[in-house]
Amino acid sequence: DAKTTQPNSMESNEEEPVHLPCNHSTISGTDYIHWYRQLPSQGPEYVIHGLTSNVNNRMASLAIAEDRKSSTLILHRATLRDAAVYYCILSPFNAGNNRKLIWGLGTSLAVNP
Amino acid sequence: DAGVTQSPTHLIKTRGQQVTLRCSPISGHKSVSWYQQVLGQGPQFIFQYYEKEERGRGNFPDRFSARQFPNYSSELNVNALLLGDSALYLCASTLVGTTTYQETQYFGPGTRLLVL
Numbered sequence: 001d002a003k004t005t006q007p008n009s010m011e012s013n014e015e016e017p018v019h020l021p022c023n024h025s026t027i028s029g030t031d032y033i034h035w036y037r038q039l040p041s042q043g044p045e046y047v048i049h050g051l052t053s054n055v056n057n058r059m060a061s062l063a064i065a066e067d068r069k070s071s072t073l074i075l076h077r078a079t080l081r082d083a084a085v086y087y088c089i090l091s092p093f094n095a096g097n098n099r100k101l102i103w104g105l106g107t108s109l110a111v112n113p
Numbered sequence: 114d115a116g117v118t119q120s121p122t123h124l125i126k127t128r129g130q131q132v133t134l135r136c137s138p139i140s141g142h143k144s145v146s147w148y149q150q151v152l153g154q155g156p157q158f159i160f161q162y163y164e165k166e167e168r169g170r171g172n173f174p175d176r177f178s179a180r181q182f183p184n185y186s187s188e189l190n191v192n193a194l195l196l197g198d199s200a201l202y203l204c205a206s207t208l209v210g211t212t213t214y215q216e217t218q219y220f221g222p223g224t225r226l227l228v229l
Contacts (some may be wrong), residue, residue: 036218042222043203043205043221043222043223044156044203044205044218044220045220046217046218046219049217087155101156101158101218102158103148103155103156103157104155105153105155106155
């Protein structure tokens, strides 16, 4: 299974953009890139996912490198509520419904007021 | 709409005991996955069930088992508990359509298990 590499921790100031990097140099052509986050004492929460093209949604943007070996989650304006552990995950595309998410250690994001 | 619910929220057991954790997926979701999250680590995949059938299994011993019911709820059973089984057990549900594969997993708050 392809793995991801993320910085252990990052820090940001409130109202500023945050760029969370993820390396996945062994990604295969059909692996989806997912981002989830986990707030303290809660279950993980879906943020965004993509395959090849950059993606935007209400929560964030996902920028995927042309060779797909890295990606960046962008929070446009960090708020205190965005303080969480952010996981970059690859989902192998298998036939049928047998998929699993392989999680790493994630990046712990601190947001300063 | 109710999200994924799990019960109990907390549980304390002793070594050698057995435990059953329960999960109710979001209404309409047919797939349930179980994860174990040890403190300071990311979640580790244990099982995935879809339409009552096991569709995936992670690298866990046979002491771990699960099942899914006709209403798509699920139970995770762990026998002969070890101290190392102390963790947050997460359940996630997925809407798996017949024509479009929905990959977003919705997680419950988890059950925190402490084995003494």
